[in-house]
Amino acid sequence: MRNILLANILIAAGLTGCAPAATTASTDSEVAMSQMEAMAGQAAAEAEPDTTAIDYSRMFADAGNTAQYTLAELTAMDPNLSTFSTLLDQAELTDGLKTGKPLTLLAPTNQAFTNWPQDSLNNLMKPENKARLIKVLQAHMLTSEVLSASFKNTQRIETGGGEFITVSASDSTGIILGGATVVRADVKASNGVMHVVDRLVKPMDSTLPPR
Structure with missing residues (x-):
């Protein structure tokens, strides 16, 4: 701060040519650090999970x-399900x-996916991991129509x-299915x-990343 103040005094006196080179280097370093801190703060804000109540x-x-x-149409219809x-x-x-x-x-x-590491989700979306992505999504499908009243405690259900x-x-x-609570049924x-x-x-014995 004292270096910056001294530089300002020299500029006001018309003596900028006499300003030490070290002062300019220090000022540039401070500006760069400030910019890095701002970028880090922005990245942290963007990484903050969406906790808006649904x-x-x-x-x-x-x-x-x-x-x-x-x-398929219902899934695409609601913005809260856009990631899925x-x-x-x-x-x-x-x-x-x-x-x-x-x-x-x-x-x-969409909020359900904030419990997953972002790199795991990104990896699943790579073409070479398509088979694993399909496996993950098939865990969210049952091969018959099951209404909420049909779910029984301590039951096991086969997925798609x-x-x-x-x-x-x-x-x-x-109702909790594979660790996920039903928040809107039927x-x-x-x-x-x-x-x-x-x-x-x-699923049971799943190798999916921890949540």
């Missing part, structure tokens, strides 16, 4: 009768949610990927039913 009761409110839409919808497209699984026999889709919200998830159901905890679609969950579903 009004789950308002999801699909504009859709009217959700049963007129397919599971993008991953389904990336894995080329969207078409399978448009037709076929009734399915159950466990749809994680041939793995099993645990079920916990009680008045105190609600959204009817033309080809099945959707349950919105607050985390990614983790």
